[in-house]
Each structure stands twice: as C-alpha cells, then as structure tokens.
Amino acid sequence: MIFWESCKSHLKVKILYTTHAFEVSQRDKMAHIVTRFAPSPTGYLHIGGLRTALFNYLYARANGGKFLLRIEDTDLARNSTEAAKAIVEAFNWVGLEYDGEVVYQSQRFDTYKQYIKQLLDSKKAYYCYMSKEELEALRAAQEAKKQTPRYDNRYRDFDGTPPAGVAPVVRIKAPLEGEIRFSDGVKGEICIQAKELDDFIIARSDGTPTYNFVVAVDDALMGVTDVIRGDDHLSNTPKQIIVYDALNFTIPRFFHVPMILNPQGRKLSKRDGAMGVMDYYKMGYLPEAILNFLVRLGWSYGDKEIFSLKEMLELFNPNALNSAPSAYNEDKFLWLNAHYIKNTDNAMLEELLSAFNVPKLSPKVREILYPALKDRSRTLVEFAQGFNDVFNAPCEYDEKMRSKLDSTAIMALENLFKDAESDIWESTQNIESYLHHYAAKYELKIGKLMPALRCALLGKSGGIGICEVLAILGKEESCKRIKRLISS
Numbered sequence: 001m002i003f004w005e006s007c008k009s010h011l012k013v014k015i016l017y018t019t020h021a022f023e024v025s026q027r028d029k030m031a032h033i034v035t036r037f038a039p040s041p042t043g044y045l046h047i048g049g050l051r052t053a054l055f056n057y058l059y060a061r062a063n064g065g066k067f068l069l070r071i072e073d074t075d076l077a078r079n080s081t082e083a084a085k086a087i088v089e090a091f092n093w094v095g096l097e098y099d100g101e102v103v104y105q106s107q108r109f110d111t112y113k114q115y116i117k118q119l120l121d122s123k124k125a126y127y128c129y130m131s132k133e134e135l136e137a138l139r140a141a142q143e144a145k146k147q148t149p150r151y152d153n154r155y156r157d158f159d160g161t162p163p164a165g166v167a168p169v170v171r172i173k174a175p176l177e178g179e180i181r182f183s184d185g186v187k188g189e190i191c192i193q194a195k196e197l198d199d200f201i202i203a204r205s206d207g208t209p210t211y212n213f214v215v216a217v218d219d220a221l222m223g224v225t226d227v228i229r230g231d232d233h234l235s236n237t238p239k240q241i242i243v244y245d246a247l248n249f250t251i252p253r254f255f256h257v258p259m260i261l262n263p264q265g266r267k268l269s270k271r272d273g274a275m276g277v278m279d280y281y282k283m284g285y286l287p288e289a290i291l292n293f294l295v296r297l298g299w300s301y302g303d304k305e306i307f308s309l310k311e312m313l314e315l316f317n318p319n320a321l322n323s324a325p326s327a328y329n330e331d332k333f334l335w336l337n338a339h340y341i342k343n344t345d346n347a348m349l350e351e352l353l354s355a356f357n358v359p360k361l362s363p364k365v366r367e368i369l370y371p372a373l374k375d376r377s378r379t380l381v382e383f384a385q386g387f388n389d390v391f392n393a394p395c396e397y398d399e400k401m402r403s404k405l406d407s408t409a410i411m412a413l414e415n416l417f418k419d420a421e422s423d424i425w426e427s428t429q430n431i432e433s434y435l436h437h438y439a440a441k442y443e444l445k446i447g448k449l450m451p452a453l454r455c456a457l458l459g460k461s462g463g464i465g466i467c468e469v470l471a472i473l474g475k476e477e478s479c480k481r482i483k484r485l486i487s488s
Contacts, residue, residue: 033065034223037098038215040072041084044276048230048260048268050090051294055228055257057096058295058316068222069098073106074214090277094287095309103222105214112209115217115247116170116202124246125202127168128155150198170203172213172246180238185255186321187231192238200239216240220249228318231256255318257298258325268328284356284380286344289337297326306339338378346370349383356384368428368471372464390469393481394459397488401451401461409452412442413482416453417475425475428467435467456485 035056039049060067069091073079088102119125130138130151139149156173175194184190202213215236219227234256244251262268280290292307299322301307301315341349346366350358361369369390377383416438424430435453439446450466457469457478470478 032225033060033063034068034225035060035065035228036068036070036219036222036224038070038072038218039087040075040078041080041087042075042078043080044083044278045087045090046276047280047290047294050094050277050290051260051297052229052257053091053096054291054294055255055299055316055318055321056226057098058312059226059228059318062313062316065225066099066223067096068100068103068224070103070218070222071105072211072215073104074109074209074211076106076208079106086276086278093278093281094291103218105218108214108218109209111221112203112214112217113207116209116213119172119202119246120170122246123173125170125172126156126158126199127162128171128199128201129158129163129166129168130155131163131166151200153199156199167205169201169205171199172202172242174199174239174242180241182237182241182251182254184234184237185228185253185318186258186323187234187256188323190234190237197238197242202243212236212239213243216243216249217247219252220244220247224252226253226255226318228255228257228321231258255321257321258323260297261325261327263327263329265325265327284382284384285333285337286340286352286380289333289340292340293333293336297328298322306336334378341377341380341383342374349374353380353384353387356380358384358387365472368468369464372468376464386463389458389460389463390472393477393484394457396459397455397485398460401455405452405455406448409444409448410486412438412444412449413452413456414486416482417479420475425471428465428471431467431470452485453482456482 037049037053037056039045057067059065069088071084071087073084084104091098116125120127128151135151138152142149151171155171162168174197178194180192180194180197182190200212201210203209218224219240237254237256241251243249260268277290288309291309291312295307295312295316296305299316299320301320307315344352349370350360350366354360360366369387373383373386377386420434424434435449436446438444439449451461454461454463454466454469457466457473463469473481
C-alpha cells in the first residue's frame, strides 16, 4: 500500500511503499480489476501497441474485471481521425472486446479544467508567467554550467502582479525533498529522488491540459486499478504519481513492459515488422496467430508455443512478464500463422479468403483443393496465390522446366485421357492409378510423365499434387491445357 507522509505542507513530501505492494495476491485477484489501453491517434496501431492491449485484456478478463479503451487525442494538431478509426478497426478484427464506449480525451476538456482549478484553489498548482525567452535563457545558462536543464521554481510562491502580455502555463507543485518510490510488476523497485523532478506543466498557455495530467485524471476517474504499458512510459510514472497524490486519487499498480526489438537488438522498424496491425490483415495473417505471437513476446508458460485465447486467459499472469526485451521473429510468426491456417475449418477459411478475391467452390472441389493448399500456405495471400495458380491457365511456361521435359513424354500427353473411363475423375486415387497404368502401357517412366503434365497444367514446378489438380480442373480443362503445351 502506498502512502505519502507530508511535512507540514505539500512542499515537502516523502513517499513510502511496502516491498510487496504490487504483487498480485489472492486478495487482489478477487478484487475488481480494471485495465485500459490508451493509444494516441497520431499513427496507426502497431503490433507493440496491440501487445500492450492484449496483456491488459487478458489480465482483466481472467479476473472478471473490465478492459477499457481510451483514445488520448488531446494533441489536436497531430491527431488523425483515420488513425483513431483504424485503432477501433484493429480491435474489432483481432477480437479484443472492450467494455463500454470508447473514451475520447478531446471530449473531456471541461473535466480536466475542473481538476486544474481544484489544484490552483488548493495551492497545489500555480500559474507560471515565465516567457519562452526566459525559459530558453535559463536552459542555456544551466547547460553552460553542465547542469540538467530544469525549471527553477521562480513562480512557485509568486503573489505579485503578473507580468503583462504573458499567457501563463499551470505548473503542479512537485515535492522538494524525499523520493518517489514504487514497486513495478516487471521492473521491481523504482526510486526517483524528488530533486530530479521539477514543477512540470499540467496546462499549456492556451489552457489545454498536458499528457501526464490527463492520464492520471482519467485513470482515476475510470477506476483503473492496473496499468500495463511499455517501459517508454516509465519516466512518466513519477509525474503521474504526483498528480494522483495532489488530487487524493488511488494510485494503480504499474507494469512496464520492455519494447519489442528486431533480431539485431535494435528498435523495431517498419522493415522489421513494425507496421500497422491492419497491414497484417492485408498480408494474410489470422488474428489468432497475431495474438498467439504477441503473447509470447514478453511472457511464457514453460515451453508451450501454441496458445488459444482460452488458454491465454487461463494461464496469463502479469507478474510473469519478462523484464528483458523480446525479439521479433518473422519465421516464428509465419510458422504460427501456417499452423492456424491449417487448423481452420474449410468453410470458415473460404469466408476469410473472400477478402482476397478467392471465389467460392463446390464443396467437393473445395475439400480437394483446400487441404492441399493448407500444407503449403503460410499466409492467406500465399493461399490465394496457390488458388490462382490452379485455376488460371498458364500463359507461358517456366523456361528452365520446359527445356528439361522429355519430348516423348510431351507427345504421350496427347492421348492421355482419350480412352479414360469417366470414373477416374471421381477421386485422386483413381487418377493416380490411371496415370501409372498409362505410363506403364506406353513404357514411360512416371518420373518423365508427371513433370510434363505439371508443366502443361500449371506452367511451372512446385504447387499442389498433380492428381489433385486434375481432379479439380476436370477432363475438359485439363485436356485444353495439355493441347496448348503440345502445340507451343
């Protein structure tokens, strides 16, 4: 439990914590957990943000709590309406259901003004009339002395006549002595000396509130009990604790998760995989694969690699989050996606593929083609390409493959199905038996016949089995493609 020990006034503060304040005890699990995900709509939701959202979602849902979505759009100059919509779209796609309505900070300015006024009235905040030029001069002087640039509190206790022509900012009174100490669920004990902090701005000269102020206010008013976020926010936590204390708000538990790095240990770039979540949709990834991949970036459960959402909810514990950064592994991501494609019901898969312009097939043809493509498709894009390779007659032939074909085998294709009974088309097994019989009858090696047939039907090496291709295309289309190869 956290408490502040005041020394006669708000100016001198010492912050004390018990050593196990943030461990999730059995009592905590029974309490009502409220988590949130609070992105800024200055760009599209990337996988690092989605991972943070997933951790918050799992913790809340596993404990019968609430998971909230808040759009932190107070930076009106940088906000993007499209980015805000994309965030909600990404949530809907991956299936992370949030409770209640989306909260937009841009619609809550009146609330923030009320709390700023409360702090001003209680002398826990004050107007600062320092001009831009004065601030720049102060910083230059501090840098010349090799000091850390910081505000010098010159208006902290000011009661004179405000200078003319200066629109003031509002600064909160930070503690002058002592330390700010908190126990992080990932990082452990964190201690910041009060002297390292200055009276930071909570409202700009135009009246708009600042990030650390609105975050603390909203988390408190929304009843957030646990904050799981990236460790790039770790430096914000002491400032937010100061706001919590000044407004007599309950301080939540914190878990600061390390960043996702590329395989070389550097910050993840777009080239490495730091793309918008919906880019993965366009690339043919399944939501189940994305969630499974992300939950393993920073958390583990033994050697287990495959997690259903149900298993994540049963097993996830924020106290088991790794304190070291995780590395993005594209090969593992693709392996997971291939796993989920392979295990997706064919009818469901057909629905998913409609987004990639893959038409529906008769149930009979689908049950031949889909299992064959599942074994060689890591993404829905690859699946769609495999589909097109079968149904689109080749316009040209792979030159290298064509040059290696046995001429006798090519000519043997002309009469391949001339005397074939109609029942051979009923199954791939019948087709395979017929091809072997035909090759033996004309004293051809099956290893010579099959490449020629593959070239005629698909125009290139690789792809699904030739017997499957023949069963899917049928006699008429197959003979048409064979005739074109022979005449080429």
